[in-house]
Amino acid sequence: MTTPQDIIRRDVLSMTGYPVPDATGFVKLDAMENPFPLPEALAAQLGEHLAGVALNRYPAPRPAALIDKIKRVMQVPAGCDVLLGNGSDEIISMMSMACAKPGAKVLAPVPGFVMYQMSAKFAQMEFVGVPLKEDLALDTDAMIAAIAEHEPAIVYLAYPNNPTGTLYGQEEMERIIAAANKSLVVIDEAYQPFAQQSWMPRAGDFDNVVVMRTVSKLGLAGIRLGYLAGAPAWLAEFDKVRPPYNVNVLTQATADFLLDHVDVLDAQAAELRAERTKLAHAVGALPGTTVFPSSGNFLLVRVPDAAATFDTLLTARVLIKNVSKMHPLLANCVRLTVGSPEENAQLLAALKLVLK
Numbered sequence: 001m002t003t004p005q006d007i008i009r010r011d012v013l014s015m016t017g018y019p020v021p022d023a024t025g026f027v028k029l030d031a032m033e034n035p036f037p038l039p040e041a042l043a044a045q046l047g048e049h050l051a052g053v054a055l056n057r058y059p060a061p062r063p064a065a066l067i068d069k070i071k072r073v074m075q076v077p078a079g080c081d082v083l084l085g086n087g088s089d090e091i092i093s094m095m096s097m098a099c100a101k102p103g104a105k106v107l108a109p110v111p112g113f114v115m116y117q118m119s120a121k122f123a124q125m126e127f128v129g130v131p132l133k134e135d136l137a138l139d140t141d142a143m144i145a146a147i148a149e150h151e152p153a154i155v156y157l158a159y160p161n162n163p164t165g166t167l168y169g170q171e172e173m174e175r176i177i178a179a180a181n182k183s184l185v186v187i188d189e190a191y192q193p194f195a196q197q198s199w200m201p202r203a204g205d206f207d208n209v210v211v212m213r214t215v216s217k218l219g220l221a222g223i224r225l226g227y228l229a230g231a232p233a234w235l236a237e238f239d240k241v242r243p244p245y246n247v248n249v250l251t252q253a254t255a256d257f258l259l260d261h262v263d264v265l266d267a268q269a270a271e272l273r274a275e276r277t278k279l280a281h282a283v284g285a286l287p288g289t290t291v292f293p294s295s296g297n298f299l300l301v302r303v304p305d306a307a308a309t310f311d312t313l314l315t316a317r318v319l320i321k322n323v324s325k326m327h328p329l330l331a332n333c334v335r336l337t338v339g340s341p342e343e344n345a346q347l348l349a350a351l352k353l354v355l356k
């Protein structure tokens with residue numbers, strides 16, 4: 001008899017997968033989704049558009065018209081190409097797979113987005129986490145020293161970072177990019193709609209930099225579409241490990257349609273930025289809290305007791321993320337997604353039950 005224990009890699013057997021809790025019936029403020037639906041009239045038009053999509057054929061492997069539209073709408077610089085993924089998660093996994101020479105390493109500041117580390121491990125690469133400073137600022141000198149020591153294949157810099165919300169300084173990033181001249185530097189701009197600052201205009205200025213984005217936080221988390229902008233020479237290599245037909249026809253057609261209406265999504269992001277400011281003030285006024293400045297659609301908050309805060313909110317049917325076990329720097333920290341005004345009011349009311 002053969003069992004999984006006989007066949008599956010030892011490190012996989014001892015892994016736990018990416019945790020996604022069941023949020024049915026909860027105010028869902030754990031995963032940085034945009035809370036606003038599409039306006040009804042636009043949703044109806046999208047429905048008509050999707051009705052015309054041929055479901056019997058495989059999707060175009062490199063949908064030229066969609067890629068051109070992304071380049072134009074997202075202001076990808078001339079000379080850069082765009083590679084599509086089933087979410088940016090899949091792009092991370094393609095980059096890991098393509099770079100996973102024996103002994104190759106992945107380096108990123110920690111705490112950071114967990115998939116950099118998980119994906120490196122899936123590809124049997126060592127992950128080097130460089131701790132942020134006590135105030136969650138980038139430790140540029142430590143990053144540069146670690147890059148010199150480990151010569152990583154990939155360096156991830158999330159701009160802004162998740163779960164801290166920090167937007168690293170341009171000059172610090174430039175120093176890291178210069179120091180990482182034997183690495184590929186991936187600037188992850190998942191939260192760009194809320195940061196309003198971007199490396200995209202400079203995506204073609206460095207030999208070793210690519211810029212990764214997603215439509216998830218912009219309001220389209222359900223369609224799973226990420227994109228990588230950079231020099232064609234890099235993208236052509238990642239394209240070789242791309243699963244065939246990775247971006248399905250409905251996703252392609254939805255993105256193609258909604259990119260003509262991106263002003264609607266941009267307006268929602270603007271509303272969420274205003275809500276972020278209001279929520280930060282309100283949460284900061286509760287006893288015992290420290291709210292870290294955020295350039296994302298979420299707030300990192302230190303509370304007296306993260307587990308009690310999480311549990312009280314859960315009982316009040318509000319789902320947030322307790323990140324306190326992620327890293328010692330995040331002791332007693334929770335991450336709150338910025339929701340709609342109604343959701344944020346429910347969140348605040350629930351927080352007041354425990355922070356008093």
Ligand code: PMP
Pocket residue numbers: 032086087088089090113158161162188190213214215216221225226
């Ligand atoms: N990068 C960062 C920094 C993220 O926080 C996330 C999602 N939490 C992703 C990438 C993945 O996004 P996607 O939905 O495109 O896979």
